[in-house]
Amino acid sequence: MTEPTTPPTLKQVIDVLETLYPLRYAESWDEPGLIVGDLARPVRRIYCAVDPTREIVAEAVAYGADLLITHHPLFFRSVHQISGLGFRGDIVNTLIANHCGLWVGHTNADSAHRGTAHAFADRLGLVNQRPLEPINDPTSEHPVGLGRIGELPEPVTLRALAERVAGLLPHTELGIQVAGDPDQTVHTVATLPGSGDSMFDEVRASGADVYITSDLRHHPATDAWQQALYEAELRERGFAVGQGNTGECVPRPALINTPHSAIERSLFHYLVPDVANALKETTGADVEIALSETSTDPWTFRVG
DSSP: OOOOOOOOBHHHHHHHHHHHSOGGGSOTTOOOEEEEOOTTSBOOEEEEESSOOHHHHHHHHHHTOSEEEESSOSOSSOOSOOSTTSHHHHHHHHHHHTTOEEEEOOHHHHHSTTSHHHHHHHHHTOEEEEOSEEEOOTTOSSOEEESEEEEEEEEEEHHHHHHHHHHHSOOOSSOOEEESOTTOEEEEEEEEEEEOGGGHHHHHHHTOSEEEEEOOOHHHHHHHHHHHHHHHHHHHTTOOOSSSOTTOOOOSOEEEEEOHHHHHTTHHHHHHHHHHHHHHHHHOOOOEEEEOOOOOOSOOOOOO
């Protein structure tokens, strides 16, 4: 009779997570890592989701999870109480009462090898990939950094690419929005799952035909698209400006704006198997890992 394997402690699980998704990759304003949890407690079941909402925490508790892994933080800014007067306090109290830890992999997971951007780019089928904003990490065997840029195996129309993106993402009420000619041919793709309008300069410099991201605000998106149209017009008039050959009048980059939580769910495409395999390799234990099917997109219906 085979003796049951001792489950890993929360500390052992955290060591695995922070090897796969190093905290040093996080942006300066971000505070990922262990938010709630006793490092000595055993972990037999892990539950995953994009957002640590009250509904997700209830699912984790019902699943019997010892650890909840989310992409988005519970705390973006400093707080001064976690009482039952606020939903965050209710979440922390519920997790503690049910001996369930919470670990967050946010911008550190965005930049990691097989992290959020890498996973989405792989799902999209991009080849010759590289980070959009590289991080210099001599200890990594793989290129790491924010976003991803690569080529589609074969050029497609902007409409076809947008439809492919929509097919990869879970349904949301707002769907996706596109700026560009639907019949325009696109080949080079830049992507930054999550809020991406702070990286328009990097995307333009990359020469990408299309930029896939989320949370594009009116003014930055309008400015970026107007600049793309203007540079295409200048090239048509014989001026070598922007990323394009003289005479090439195609505006770039076209924009595909996706629902934030939907595209960032791609992180778990690799996280679930990678964490399970790493725990098996380092501890010998088989830990159950489940991914929530619940949409945490905040919009519940649209009109018009």
